[in-house]
Amino acid sequence: MNEDNVISVENLDEISSNNCAWLNTASEQLGCELVALNNGILVNGEESRMEDARAVIAAMDQILSRKEQLDVLAVRYLCILQKQHRLSEFMADEDPVILTTPQGRSVRAKTLGQRVYVDAMAKNDVVICKGPAGSGKTFLGVAMGVLALRDRTVSRIILTRPAVEAGEKLGYLPGDIEEKVDPYMRPIYDALLELMGREAFERNMERGVIEVSPLAYMRGRNLDDSYILLDEAQNTTIEQMMMFLTRMGMNSRVCVCGDTTQIDLPSGYANGLDDAMHILSDISGIACVSLQETDIVRNPLVQKIIMAYNARERRRGGHA
Numbered sequence: 001m002n003e004d005n006v007i008s009v010e011n012l013d014e015i016s017s018n019n020c021a022w023l024n025t026a027s028e029q030l031g032c033e034l035v036a037l038n039n040g041i042l043v044n045g046e047e048s049r050m051e052d053a054r055a056v057i058a059a060m061d062q063i064l065s066r067k068e069q070l071d072v073l074a075v076r077y078l079c080i081l082q083k084q085h086r087l088s089e090f091m092a093d094e095d096p097v098i099l100t101t102p103q104g105r106s107v108r109a110k111t112l113g114q115r116v117y118v119d120a121m122a123k124n125d126v127v128i129c130k131g132p133a134g135s136g137k138t139f140l141g142v143a144m145g146v147l148a149l150r151d152r153t154v155s156r157i158i159l160t161r162p163a164v165e166a167g168e169k170l171g172y173l174p175g176d177i178e179e180k181v182d183p184y185m186r187p188i189y190d191a192l193l194e195l196m197g198r199e200a201f202e203r204n205m206e207r208g209v210i211e212v213s214p215l216a217y218m219r220g221r222n223l224d225d226s227y228i229l230l231d232e233a234q235n236t237t238i239e240q241m242m243m244f245l246t247r248m249g250m251n252s253r254v255c256v257c258g259d260t261t262q263i264d265l266p267s268g269y270a271n272g273l274d275d276a277m278h279i280l281s282d283i284s285g286i287a288c289v290s291l292q293e294t295d296i297v298r299n300p301l302v303q304k305i306i307m308a309y310n311a312r313e314r315r316r317g318g319h320a
Helices: 017-030 047-065 072-083 087-091 112-123 137-150 177-196 198-207 238-245 272-280 300-319
Strands: 033-036 041-044 126-130 156-160 210-212 226-230 253-258 286-290
Touching: 017 033, 017 047, 017 072, 041 047, 047 072, 047 087, 072 087, 112 126, 112 137, 112 286, 126 137, 126 272, 137 156, 137 177, 137 226, 137 253, 177 198, 177 210, 198 210, 238 253, 238 272, 253 272, 272 286
Parallel strands: 126 253, 126 286, 156 210, 156 226, 226 253
Antiparallel strands: 033 041
């Protein structure tokens, strides 16, 4: 064994725990062998890949020393960044905690793209974001709304989505307005429950501090002192998007997010998300952010699934 191939790390026990799942992930991604020893991590492979492995192991060790969260998805992302020669850029700054959940989980941006998104929301009154499923666009948008409410920079959170499947004709559905839109708002409810805890979430819903409204019911309103989140914005028409954005009142902030690969609009309708990003990107106070496949922080299979579908669409486009 060549001792020069053994990397000393401060957090050896943590890195080698979980049946070495983190090391196995890095080995698979980087094409080399990583083995936990009593005195460090042994790296076997081609020299170029060994250099990549050393950089990733050092990054893992640094993240653990910062007391930040590390998991298989994060290790995989570190490997991707190293292969793109962007790992040093990612490690140069420590991600601040957006907020801490009642369960003690620290919510942070996990990717470079997410950092851009969170920074944009902190600095602009209107942020329009598109990205693939699992890239954190809705969760981080909700998190920034909860933070604004906690810091008392707004007095309420307003959540809305287009109910495309019901053709916006929610009056035909049974129950009150909350029950009518509940199936459409469930992903946002789940995020709020995690970020606020059930008791605080239900209390704020009862007090009207958190308001849920279908997009069709936003017309004619003037929303002051509010954090307003429009989710699934790819399913808005251009007219609906304009209507929504002009609801913004004084001391309000707006977050618009969606995934233009999942459009459910009837054929022939242009989606309002792409249109808004095109015509509003140069306006001061409005930021447009595009998250990528590498920003996906769900199960690694989600990224592979999306990449496979996108590759097929690109091939179809090439044959058109």
